[in-house]
Amino acid sequence: MRKGVFITFEGIDGCGKSTQLELAAKKLGEQSFPLLVTREPGGTAIAEKIREILISPQNSEMVNECELLMYLAARAQHVREKIIPAIEQGFVVLCDRFQEATFAYQGFGRNIPLDFLEKINSFATGGLSPDLTFVFDISVDLSNERMQKMNKAKDRLELNGRTFYQKIAEGYRFLAKKEPQRILLLDGSEPLERISEQVYCKIKDILKNHLSPA
Secondary structure: OOOOEEEEEEOOOOOOHHHHHHHHHHHHHHOOOOEEEEEOOOOOHHHHHHHHHHHOHHHOOOOHHHHHHHHHHHHHHHHHHHHHHHHHOOOEEEEEOOHHHHHHHHHHHOOOOHHHHHHHHHHHHOOOOOOEEEEEEOOHHHHHHHHHHHOOOOOOHHHOOHHHHHHHHHHHHHHHHHOOOOEEEEEOOOOHHHHHHHHHHHHHHHHOOOOOOO
């Protein structure tokens, strides 16, 4: 069986990435593609435990260096235990956040140099990089509006201020401009159905050269 495809969904909170991932997964499932849906941090028992530590508001004293290394520890486990085996078996892997989240949040948000992040991330992933990444771009104001409507308690990262999220949004835009062939920047404020059509159209294009329905 030919190797699979690795596709990631990125953006600031409230951008719609998780919803778009679910819609894409539903369409792919209807076409009988072998599919793995996962997330970061998380995706495995060990990585989910690390996620609990990372997002808990009780851990507000966590320093940036610790935060970075915990994200990468979770990713190292996730990649080797779940993602790589699925790709080798020919699956389409859809992941809610991956390396671009590290570059945007820890790079632009926490001001850790990108060249350093690229090196340490490559060590964590064994050099694995997504075949395609969607970034859903929205304003911080729209992000706040959508998160308020969800009416859920804020996690540790969500407690950071407006400037933090502005930096992250700008970081995602920078990353998309840096790798336009791999990273597709989409307007997350457009109607959900229109965005979904754009996403699935792009996914179909990349699958033409990789997989066929079962």
